[in-house]
Structures are given as C-alpha cells and as structure tokens.
Amino acid sequence: MKSQYSQLLSSERFRVSTASHPNIVSDAESDRGRLLFCPAFRRLQQKAQVFSMEPNAAVRSRLTHSLEVAQMGRYIADLITIKLQDKKLAKKEECAALVTFVETACLMHDIGNPPFGHFGEAAIAEWFNKNGAEIIISACKDGKPAGSLGSGDPRIESILADFIEFDGNPQGLRVVLKLQRNSDKYGLNLTKTTIASYLKYLRTSGNSHLSEKPFFKKCGFFKTEESLIKSVWREFSYDTPQRYPLAYVMEAADDLAYCISDLEDSIEKGLLNKKIALTEILNEWNKEVLFPPDELTWNIGAILEYAANEFRDGKPFTYIDFRTSLNRVIVNYCADQYINEHDAILSGTLHSLMPAESAAGRVLNLLKEYCRENVYSHETVQRVELAGYKAIYGLLDIYKCLLLCSFDRFTCALNYLNKDSNKTNIVIEKKLLKLFPENYVKVYKDDLSDLDHKDKNFEFNEWALRAHLVTDYLSGMTDDFAMKTYRELSGMQI
Numbered sequence: 001m002k003s004q005y006s007q008l009l010s011s012e013r014f015r016v017s018t019a020s021h022p023n024i025v026s027d028a029e030s031d032r033g034r035l036l037f038c039p040a041f042r043r044l045q046q047k048a049q050v051f052s053m054e055p056n057a058a059v060r061s062r063l064t065h066s067l068e069v070a071q072m073g074r075y076i077a078d079l080i081t082i083k084l085q086d087k088k089l090a091k092k093e094e095c096a097a098l099v100t101f102v103e104t105a106c107l108m109h110d111i112g113n114p115p116f117g118h119f120g121e122a123a124i125a126e127w128f129n130k131n132g133a134e135i136i137i138s139a140c141k142d143g144k145p146a147g148s149l150g151s152g153d154p155r156i157e158s159i160l161a162d163f164i165e166f167d168g169n170p171q172g173l174r175v176v177l178k179l180q181r182n183s184d185k186y187g188l189n190l191t192k193t194t195i196a197s198y199l200k201y202l203r204t205s206g207n208s209h210l211s212e213k214p215f216f217k218k219c220g221f222f223k224t225e226e227s228l229i230k231s232v233w234r235e236f237s238y239d240t241p242q243r244y245p246l247a248y249v250m251e252a253a254d255d256l257a258y259c260i261s262d263l264e265d266s267i268e269k270g271l272l273n274k275k276i277a278l279t280e281i282l283n284e285w286n287k288e289v290l291f292p293p294d295e296l297t298w299n300i301g302a303i304l305e306y307a308a309n310e311f312r313d314g315k316p317f318t319y320i321d322f323r324t325s326l327n328r329v330i331v332n333y334c335a336d337q338y339i340n341e342h343d344a345i346l347s348g349t350l351h352s353l354m355p356a357e358s359a360a361g362r363v364l365n366l367l368k369e370y371c372r373e374n375v376y377s378h379e380t381v382q383r384v385e386l387a388g389y390k391a392i393y394g395l396l397d398i399y400k401c402l403l404l405c406s407f408d409r410f411t412c413a414l415n416y417l418n419k420d421s422n423k424t425n426i427v428i429e430k431k432l433l434k435l436f437p438e439n440y441v442k443v444y445k446d447d448l449s450d451l452d453h454k455d456k457n458f459e460f461n462e463w464a465l466r467a468h469l470v471t472d473y474l475s476g477m478t479d480d481f482a483m484k485t486y487r488e489l490s491g492m493q494i
Contacts, residue, residue, distance in 0.1 A: 005090040015186045028100035034188045038180045046478035052384045059265045073106035073253035079335035105197035105250040112172025114475035115482035116388030123392040128163035140459040161206030165219040178443045185446040192235045196244035242348035252353040259367040266375040282308040297359040299329045330360045391486040444469045
C-alpha cells in the first residue's frame, strides 16, 4: 500500500541523471552532495550573516549559518518522521529521504544572497529602479528615432521587474538551476523535490499586487526561471502555485537559527552585554505573556528566566544552555504542528509552523526586534553596510556600459572584437566581459539561443538576459571580493 509520501517525494530531475540511483534515499543524498561540493556554496564562507568582513572566526558567516539551519532542519524533520511512521503516513525509506531533502533545502536557502546580504539586494534594486528605464531606451532603440520608445512602454516595466525586485531567493534558483553548471544547461540538475522544498515565495517578479496573499510577499523566482518552476508544480499536480510541505520546515529552521544566533554573535563581538540583553528580553516577554499560559509559553518563560539570572538549580546557565533549551522546545512544537496540521500542510494552506500569535512566534519576534533595535542599527554595522552599498552600486555604474550598448555591440564585445558593426571602437566593454565567469556567459548564451530573433520584443528579452549576466556576476561575489573589485575597477588600488 502506497503512502502519501510516495507521490510527494519525487526523484524527477530536469534532465535524466547519468548516475543510477536505486531509490529515493540515494536521490536525496545525491542532491545534498551536489550542493555541498559546488563553488557557490563554498563562497558563503566569505559572505556575511550580519557582520560583514568580520575577522572573528567565531562569528557566523553565511556558510556557518547555513550549516546551523541545516542542523535545525534535520532536527525538526527527524521528529516529524518518527511521528509520520507512528501514524503510518510514510514508510521508513521515505522518511530517510525526507530528512535529507529538508537538509539540502536548508543548506541552499541563502545560496543566492549577494555580497552584504539585504543591503546588497537593496543596492541592486535601487540602481535598476533609478537607471533601468533610461538604459533600456538607449539599448533597445537600435537606431530608431529617439521618440519611438518611451519610459511608459509596458515592456520596460515588465523587463525591469526581475531587477527592481531583486532578491536572494530567486537568485538562488538561478544559481542551482543554471549557473552552477557542469557540462550542460541544467546547473546542478537537482530533483524537483529539492527545488520545491527551497521555494519560499510563490510569485514571479512584477506581481507585487499579490503581495498580501500568503507566500506572495516577495518575488520567489525570476521570469527567466518561471517555466522551470511551473514544471516543478506540474510534477506535484499543483494546478495553482502552492507551497510544498517541506518548505515549511526549511522556513522554520531558518527563522529559529538566525533569531537566536544573531543575538549570540552580538554578544561574542561585545556589542551587547549578555546579562543586560537577556534581562531586557525577559522583561519584554513578561509584558506580553498571555494568561493562563500554555505549556510552551511556560517553558519559554522559564528558559528566559534562567538565562537572565544565569543560574538554574544553583548551577551556571550559559548562553549555550539558553540556545539549546530554546531550540529544543520550539523544535518539538514545530514537529507537533506539522503532524497536527498535516492536511493543511499537504494542501499548502497553513501559514506557518510557528504562527505569530504562538509562544514560539512571539519569542522569536521578540529576539528579532531586540536585534533590530540594538544590533542591526549599531554604528559598526552601519558603516560596513554603507561601504558595501557604495561598492555594489559603484560596480553597477562601472558595468553600465554593458547594458547601455546595443545587442550588436554587446555581441562584438563578447567576442572580443575591436569594433562593432558601425565601426565604432570597443575599448572597455570587451575587457569587462573577460572578467565574467565562463559559466555565467554560457548561461547567457544558452538562454539567448531560446529567444526568437524575429520576435518584435527580442531586444527587450535579450537585454534582460544581459542584465541577469551582470547581476549573476555581482551577486556571486563574496563581500571582500566585491570591495576589492570595486577598488580596482575604480582605479583606487591596483
């Protein structure tokens, strides 16, 4: 007799794998290995979690954060699978695969983040918002009268949407689906199960009017990957965009990991005093505790009390004790939620494993707010983020010539020619393009080959691929490499 998870966990890939995987467990392990061994994952070690360019190795990078999220994901998934087997909702082999699929989605959840995290995303979005329309008009008029293309052209808004809503989540899909290619255009060629488990938001760019709907708050995938995501949904017989069950676990693991860890890193760096911070957090918690408290509320309150007092039963209660105790009670809550709300999970209608009104949601929000007020706004954080913003914005200014030129001139520059078809000298563009990774250029060429050159919108669609090439290169940089490249290309250092 088939379980519900025999259909839910699919080994289907975008290209049939050349390796022979005997079962769903091997397929899941293969995805994990492909992700762990790819360069984009390794580069996370030099991308900031909160503190960019951080010399203290004990403070988390995106890589160490991703490893911790993966551990939290496994922890939650392990408890879930025990309960699924007890209720005969899934078989042992399916449960083993489920845990690994969750772990892989957690490992890759930040793989698309640009240098300097959210500040990097903001810099890219703001640059295209300010400059994009004017650049498209210059690049796509292609010898036509200047007045033939105006900023009100709806094609401009459509093409710019990927970049004005630039975000690490959809960029991560480009990384694993295309940019981390081996010998063909399929990237890491992960299973559709892993891709679905990663997909946190369910809309493409340009549909911000849907942002009030659950899972539509942000762009989840770019237009360039829309057909691939629709293929994923078809695999699971989703007639409309729907959150995949394992994505709930990935999201919960991320929220749990970063809320607690950002506070710990701030104490490690000396930005916060542990005793003062935990006492203030306890005081805020006591202001909003609902009565009568449920068991989770009581447990969380007790953990905060021990942490603030630094003793439990007369013995020292460290931050590690605080972190592990809080993780344990919330992980158990998430696993129970998954089983108790199983039908809503499978249908994609549950909002979250940790609702905002629950004790788990309230304590994590309290930790977020405390860090927002006392850490993320700290002068030392602001200075580095402002420098990072300037570097990314400045690099886009430098690469602007690649987006301003016509398709003909760009093609000549890509082929390292000295002149375009109008016999105009090419000096800068060809040298800049030599700096771009070969695989990224291949992705541009692969996607270009799928365009119809006779289509009246060809120039617009080509420009979008060119702009993705630029943002692919920029977002793949580490924090320090972005700063170094900006200084070099600006002529500030050699």
